[in-house]
Amino acid sequence: FCQSLLHTVIPPELRFASLKFCQRLFNWCSTYCYYDITEIDGVNTNELYNAAQLYLSTTAAAAAVTGSRLSLTRAVNSSAVTFGLANNDRLVDVFRGVPVVWEHVVTQRQSQTFSWRPLPEEKRGFTIRIKKQDKALILDSYLDHIMYKASEIRRKNQDRFLYTNSRGGSLDSRGHPWESVPFKHPSTFDTLAMDPIRKQAIKDDLDDFATGQAFYQTAGRSWKRGYLLYGPPGTGKSSMIAAMANHLGYDIYDLELTEVHHNSELRKLLMKTSSKSIIVIEDIDCSINLTNRKKTAAASGRSHHEMGSPLEMRSGGAEEAGNSITLSGLLNFTDGLWSCCGSERIFVFTTNHVEKLDPALLRSGRMDMHIFMSYCSFPAILILLKNYLGFVEGDLYEAVVRELGEVIDEAEMTPADVSEVLIKNRRDRDKAVGELLGELKARAGKKRESLGLMRERNEVAEEEEQEKRALESPKQGFDELQESCEKGIWRRNNQLSELLFTRIPDRGKANVRV
């Protein structure tokens, strides 16, 4: 009744002015200042609102312990559930020691104003309350911090995709040359069997890359990095790529070079990759028979830069397959001007035969880090035993550990082969270890045998060669004999020395030299 009386007695202009005055007085007296972040700004969605919602999902998760009410959401393509602040609930976040109070304000929209697109019935927004003295902090760094954290959470929550260009050069209905499938490879750096120190070095390198935007900017380099993974089959090159993608939360673009027909197609594919991705070319030595840049240039009598037509650099194998992609095209793909359209990209090449690759492809800037994926080492086998059979330190008998250590390097067994033995016997841990040890010993024995045979054969061949040369040219033969003695290669060929001494004219000098 009083309210309606006041409404009729006091004119609306006066009411509005007094309300505004009260508000100003309150703001002036208050030690706090307030910021509103509304969901919709005019007709556009406010990016800061979405970022704040995501950011609070981590803070809100912690608040769940204290019993706040939370709303749960799970986005399409996401396997993670995010927490959010429920309507009109509040939460305290602490940033650099400063408490920031967040309130999620939800009100009903009064009337539908004209808009090109329908607005939601509820008006949603966040209100931030912070002490006036900390105002600068909010405007300077807190909002940037929220935006950064939100994009990180978005990336981590979003399932990753594996893209492939297996369709050849054809595009899909949206003009995209890549086909995608959800990427759910379980390999991580924890499950990867390799020397822990090397593993940590790779992880650190990846982390430095992912957080190095400012560094790359200052250094004037495009934000990309190349890794070459080489080693025998079954040593974990593909598993390493999956672990890298899982560690960084990047998508993978698996580039099938044999499906790319021209350099221009390669460029198009590159331009259609997103940032925060790993571009992989597996078995680069087999994908395409790329000609040595120098050799081709020399053959045509011109420098690499002078080569206009791709045909001139076309490789034999590629030509046969109707494929005119060139080494120069690939070099430009990885480190040319085109490679910097887009950022935060990692290139990974894998090969079983690093010696077959052109040095131009391997130079720093293209392949910055060369990672040798070796046969199973002792620390690696312990990781596999832990992953496959649940062995932890102290579970294995000392004698078994010693025996494993003795034969593992000599056996040259790949992690893939070790895994197979362990998977096969995973129901019986002792049997699995026994069988593995047996296999390692057998392989080490065979290696030793073949190594012995090879050494013997080499020795015989070497001696025969020396004898032959000594007969053909006694002086040269003598010099070689002396060299062999110095190197400690000369073993038991007294016959040869006899022969030389009898033929060399100045025997005294010869004796001194020997």
Ligand SMILES: Nc1ncnc2c1ncn2[C@@H]1O[C@H](COP(=O)(O)OP(=O)(O)OP(=O)(O)O)[C@@H](O)[C@H]1O
């Ligand atoms: N270092 C490793 N750590 C853990 N598992 C491994 C490792 N190496 C190989 N494996 C296992 O062996 C299998 C084959 O490994 P992967 O495909 O990674 O080898 P690769 O080096 O890529 O072989 P290829 O050269 O033939 O492509 C995988 O299923 C994986 O489980």
Ligand SMILES: [Mg+2]
């Ligand atoms: Mg592989």
